[in-house]
Amino acid sequence: MKEAARDAVSVLRERLRDFIQAQEPAAQGIEVGNLAPLTAGNTRNAWSFDASWTEHGKSHSLGCVMLRKAEAGQLETPLIPEFEVIRALGKTGVPIPRAYWIDPEGKWLERPAFILERVAGTSDFPALMRPEGAEISRGVAEHLVEVAAQLHTADWKALGLDFLPATSVETAAAQQVEYWESLFRRHRLEPHPAMVGAFIWLKEHQPVADRITVVHGDFRYGNLLYEGKRINALLDWEMVHLGDPVEDLTWAYRALWTPAGVMSLEEFAERYTKASGIPVHPDNLLFYRLFNEMKHAIISLTGAKSFHDGRTRNIVIADRAATVTSYLIQFYDWLPEVTRGKAS
Amino acid sequence: MIKPTVGELLSGVAVSLRERVLPEIPPGVTRRQIQAAIGIIRRASSVWDKIGPYFFADNQDIEETLRRLIPVIERVTAEEADARLTGVAIKLHATLDRSGAPAEAYPSPAVLGARNIELQEVLAELQEALHDNPVAKNAGRLEIDALIRDLLRRMLARELEINSPARP
Numbered sequence: 031m032k033e034a035a036r037d038a039v040s041v042l043r044e045r046l047r048d049f050i051q052a053q054e055p056a057a058q059g060i061e062v063g064n065l066a067p068l069t070a071g072n073t074r075n076a077w078s079f080d081a082s083w084t085e086h087g088k089s090h091s092l093g094c095v096m097l098r099k100a101e102a103g104q105l106e107t108p109l110i111p112e113f114e115v116i117r118a119l120g121k122t123g124v125p126i127p128r129a130y131w132i133d134p135e136g137k138w139l140e141r142p143a144f145i146l147e148r149v150a151g152t153s154d155f156p157a158l159m160r161p162e163g164a165e166i167s168r169g170v171a172e173h174l175v176e177v178a179a180q181l182h183t184a185d186w187k188a189l190g191l192d193f194l195p196a197t198s199v200e201t202a203a204a205q206q207v208e209y210w211e212s213l214f215r216r217h218r219l220e221p222h223p224a225m226v227g228a229f230i231w232l233k234e235h236q237p238v239a240d241r242i243t244v245v246h247g248d249f250r251y252g253n254l255l256y257e258g259k260r261i262n263a264l265l266d267w268e269m270v271h272l273g274d275p276v277e278d279l280t281w282a283y284r285a286l287w288t289p290a291g292v293m294s295l296e297e298f299a300e301r302y303t304k305a306s307g308i309p310v311h312p313d314n315l316l317f318y319r320l321f322n323e324m325k326h327a328i329i330s331l332t333g334a335k336s337f338h339d340g341r342t343r344n345i346v347i348a349d350r351a352a353t354v355t356s357y358l359i360q361f362y363d364w365l366p367e368v369t370r371g372k373a374s
Numbered sequence: 375m376i377k378p379t380v381g382e383l384l385s386g387v388a389v390s391l392r393e394r395v396l397p398e399i400p401p402g403v404t405r406r407q408i409q410a411a412i413g414i415i416r417r418a419s420s421v422w423d424k425i426g427p428y429f430f431a432d433n434q435d436i437e438e439t440l441r442r443l444i445p446v447i448e449r450v451t452a453e454e455a456d457a458r459l460t461g462v463a464i465k466l467h468a469t470l471d472r473s474g475a476p477a478e479a480y481p482s483p484a485v486l487g488a489r490n491i492e493l494q495e496v497l498a499e500l501q502e503a504l505h506d507n508p509v510a511k512n513a514g515r516l517e518i519d520a521l522i523r524d525l526l527r528r529m530l531a532r533e534l535e536i537n538s539p540a541r542p
Contacts, residue, residue, distance in 0.1 A: 067403070221494040223501060224526045230505045345410040352417065355537040359530045362523070 039065055042077070042139075046096070049138035050081055053131045057083040057090070073100050073107070073268060078148055093148035094130065099141045101342050106332075107268045110134050111194060113144045115244070115270045118189040124180045125263050149263040151255030155287055158251055168292040169259020170251075174282065175298055177254075177261055179306035182243040182275040191244060194272045202273040203236035203317060210321075210328050217328070217335040219351065224358045228324050231365060237314045239274035246270055249278035251287040276310055280318040284326065285360065316364070323361040327354045384419035388412050421536040428536050429486035432529060436493040437473050439525040440466055440500075443518055447500075450514040454507065462496070462503040469496045497522070 046062045054060075060083040068076040074097040082091040099109065109132060117129035128147035136142045158167040186192065197205050211229050218225070246253075247269025255263040279302060282288070283295045299310040331354060333347035378386070391412045399405040421428075444466065451460045469492060478485065501522060504515060511519075 220491055221498040223494050223497040223522075224530055226498040226501050227522065227526050230501055233505070345407045345414070348410065349414045349417065352537045355530055355533045359527075359534060362527050362530065365523075 043079075045139050046079065046081070049133060050083070050131070052138065054083065054085065056085050059084055068095065074098065074266075075100055092130065095127070095146050095148045096139070096143055097146065098139060098143035099136070100344070101141075108134075109142045109144055112267045112270060114193065115191060115267055116146065118191055119181070119184065119244070121189065122180065122184045124184065125177060125261050127263050127265075149255050151257045151262040153252060153255055153265065155251035158256075158289070159287070159291070164292050166256075166259055167289060170254075170256050170261060171289040171293040171298065172301070173256075173259065173261045174251075174254070174289070175301045176305055177264060178249065178275070178278060178282075178302055179308075181246060181249075181264070182278070182308055183306050184244055186244050186272065191272075194244075194270070197242055197272050199239040199242060199274075202239045202242060203321070204233075206271075206273060206277070206321065206325075207232045207236065210325055213328050213332060214324075217332045219331070219335060219338060224362070225324070225327065225354075228320070228358065228361050232317070232321055232324065235313075235317060237274075237311065237317045239276070239314065240309055240311065241275070242272050243275045243308075244270065245273040245275060245277050247278070248281065250282045250284070251289060274314060274318065275306075275308055276314040277318045277322070279310065280315060281322050281325075283319070284322055316366075320361055320364055323357045323364075327357040327361075330354050330357075379423060381419050381422040384415050384422060388415040388419060391415070417538070420538075424536050426483040426486060428532060429483060429490050432532055433473075433486060433489050433493055435528055435532075436490075436497060436525065437470060439521060440470060440493070440497070443500075443521055444470075446514050446517050446521075450512070450518070453512070453514070456503070456507050458503045458506055462500050466496055466500065469493065497525075 043062045043065050046065070047060050050060050050062070051057060060081065063080045063082075065077060065079040068078050077096040077098065079094050079096065080091065081094055082089065084090070097109075113129055113132045113134075116126055119126050120128055127149050130145040130147065132144040133139045134142055157163045158170060186194075195205070207229065214222075214225060214229065246264065246267065248266050249264070253264065253266040254261045255265065279295070279299060283290060283298070289298075295315075299315070303309055330350040333342075334349070334351035336342045337344065337348040337350075391408065396405070396408060396412065399408055444463070447459065447463050447466070450456070451463055472492075473489075481489075504518060
């Protein structure tokens with residue numbers, strides 16, 4: 031490790047020690063060890079570390095992950111709702127890391143950050159997409175159905191999650207379209223008539239949700255830690271919101287990370303309905319499949335704009351606008367045909 | 375001098391970086407940044423020489439389609455007296471009128487790109503004006519929708535030729 035990087039790690043270790051002390055005033059002899067970067071994500075940078083201390087003569091030891099906001103990324107979302115959702119869902123059967131502490135303003139840790147339990151497992155989703163990983167992937171997909179059902183049947187009001195923006199079965203789709211269209215208008219680098227046309231279709235074809243649930247928002251292979259065929263934790267809650275649960279199911283089946291090779295979307299939906307009691311209507315399925323292509327397109331545009339404006343120097347997201355074309359082609363491929371004299 | 379072309383040069387740089395530089399960099403954040411940069415240089419190398427022809431073909435297709443749409447739009451505006459659509463139709467005429475007299479015999483990719491933005495803009499405005507009107511969809515509007523959707527699909531297919539995502 032280079033000298034400057036080593037110094038930066040030492041400084042961060044000190045900051046973490048001071049931060050934990052402020053959160054746990056009765057703690058004595060706090061040690062922060064094994065501090066190392068895990069990933070440099072597009073919106074959050076993850077660090078792993080061990081924390082230990084004694085309190086009233088009792089030893090405490092925690093394996094931790096710190097998620098710290100990146101300089102600027104593909105999406106810029108506040109940390110507090112994400113942290114509170116993770117903390118609340120910890121009381122349910124949804125596999126999720128324990129939520130420990132949050133520094134919402136970056137007062138202690140340079141940038142806004144929160145600390146979660148370090149959970150065992152791998153997030154390696156390409157391994158699940160390879161033919162030799164099919165058996166494990168099938169098991170993970172089966173567990174993913176259960177996790178979706180657990181999440182979407184969680185009583186969000188009883189869990190105190192009604193601080194999330196309110197919505198209704200009639201307006202859930204409209205609110206999401208409005209949110210993502212506003213990001214599109216703010217971050218586009220050119221007029222993008224194909225995206226304008228796509229948003230028009232979405233606005234004209236909004237389905238009614240069967241019910242309102244917590245929606246993870248980035249529910250997919252790659253955002254879960256698994257060991258063998260079991261999911262130990264669902265990660266990356268930065269797009270969590272209240273809405274139509276079908277949004278999560280269709281996001282899980284986007285071409286980039288789909289488990290369709292081991293379980294068709296039809297089978298997933300059928301198992302999900304059996305486990306959750308939530309029906310999956312074809313209109314909602316089509317709408318959210320199309321919507322999710324747009325959502326990913328906007329996430330990519332947001333990243334490209336951040337780089338273009340010099341708000342981030344992360345080269346990984348510099349050329350993300352180039353990915354938008356294939357998402358839009360998928361959108362228009364799935365779109366019901368307009369026939370002259372008959373509206374789609 | 376036309377050799378090496380910019381595309382060839384960038385391609386060679388990407389190969390050198392991948393074969394000579396990348397193996398020297400240990401796994402981690404820096405390596406991922408270099409890999410991403412190589413992917414972008416490779417993509418730029420493969421599309422550099424196609425940009426001008428891409429804009430030329432795209433502009434031509436958008437202009438031709440908009441010209442076909444004008445009589446249908448005029449029919450719809452006459453039937454509905456839609457002020458916004460009428461305004462867009464006027465802008466459409468003005469935009470298309472500017473296509474007849476290029477300032478340069480062989481416009482540069484930058485000039486063709488600026489024209490492309492102008493055409494995209496009027497096409498987007500047309501779609502929004504059609505969506506804004508609460509009048510039920512009639513035959514004229516459905517014909518416009520179908521022609522625009524076909525155009526958007528052709529534009530995306532062309533765009534894919536120059537916009538395939540970067541591979542490290």
